[in-house]
Amino acid sequence: xxxxxxxxxxxxxxxxxxxxxxxxxxxxxxxxxxxxxxxxxxxxxxxxxxxxxxxxxxxxxxxxxxxxxxxxxxxxxxxxxxxxxxxxxxxxxxxxxxxxxxxxxxxxxxxxxx
Amino acid sequence: xxxxxxxxxxxxxxxxxxxxxxxxxxxxxxxxxxxxxxxxxxxxxxxxxxxxxxxxxxxxxxxxxxxxxxxxxxxxxxxxxxxxxxxxxxxxxxxxxxxxxxxxxxxxxxxxx
Numbered sequence: 001x002x003x004x005x006x007x008x009x010x011x012x013x014x015x016x017x018x019x020x021x022x023x024x025x026x027x028x029x030x031x032x033x034x035x036x037x038x039x040x041x042x043x044x045x046x047x048x049x050x051x052x053x054x055x056x057x058x059x060x061x062x063x064x065x066x067x068x069x070x071x072x073x074x075x076x077x078x079x080x081x082x083x084x085x086x087x088x089x090x091x092x093x094x095x096x097x098x099x100x101x102x103x104x105x106x107x108x109x110x111x112x113x114x
Numbered sequence: 115x116x117x118x119x120x121x122x123x124x125x126x127x128x129x130x131x132x133x134x135x136x137x138x139x140x141x142x143x144x145x146x147x148x149x150x151x152x153x154x155x156x157x158x159x160x161x162x163x164x165x166x167x168x169x170x171x172x173x174x175x176x177x178x179x180x181x182x183x184x185x186x187x188x189x190x191x192x193x194x195x196x197x198x199x200x201x202x203x204x205x206x207x208x209x210x211x212x213x214x215x216x217x218x219x220x221x222x223x224x225x226x227x
Contacts, residue, residue: 004157033214035217040219041219042199042201042217042218042219042220043158043217044217045214045215045216048214056214091157091158093157093158100146100163100213102160102163103150103158103160103215104160105156105157105158105159106157107155107156107157108156108157
């Protein structure tokens, strides 16, 4: 498909487990963003990549959160030792090149930590 | 980025125009107004953006007041599929972080028969 693809769609983890969430951006898109969306809230910025470089990680809530995009395309968001407060929808978005270009979002991964 | 204020919720009859207001009284001269919407269980979707002139595309129209302190998103003929949360976002040209978007809580628009 031509859109941003995220997997898995749903993830249930026991507290303390590590999880990895995958994002396949639109082919050729230079910029990639991760957002976290708690129930009833708007999406909150986590981190930003331009190609393989992580240029902003100011939104990552703790050092348990780690993101990478080693070849400048697919990205993985990893959460170590998950906690209940990590339960949320994790959204990935990509953008072509220009900073005024629109963002294309995936449908997200809904993470539930029990 | 300037803060925005939107009503929590609005209702609209199908086939009528939906007018969604947004206040951004602290907007500065180089900041754009963006609108995204989020249908249940989907990611946000871009609708439209503008700087100071009114804009129109196939989805909606954006009316920005002359002083730029507020704007209105207009869906000319709302349908049931337009039921969603609508986010008004103000963003500068060079705000760092890849010009990330800062979402608020938006307006829940419910289109009814």
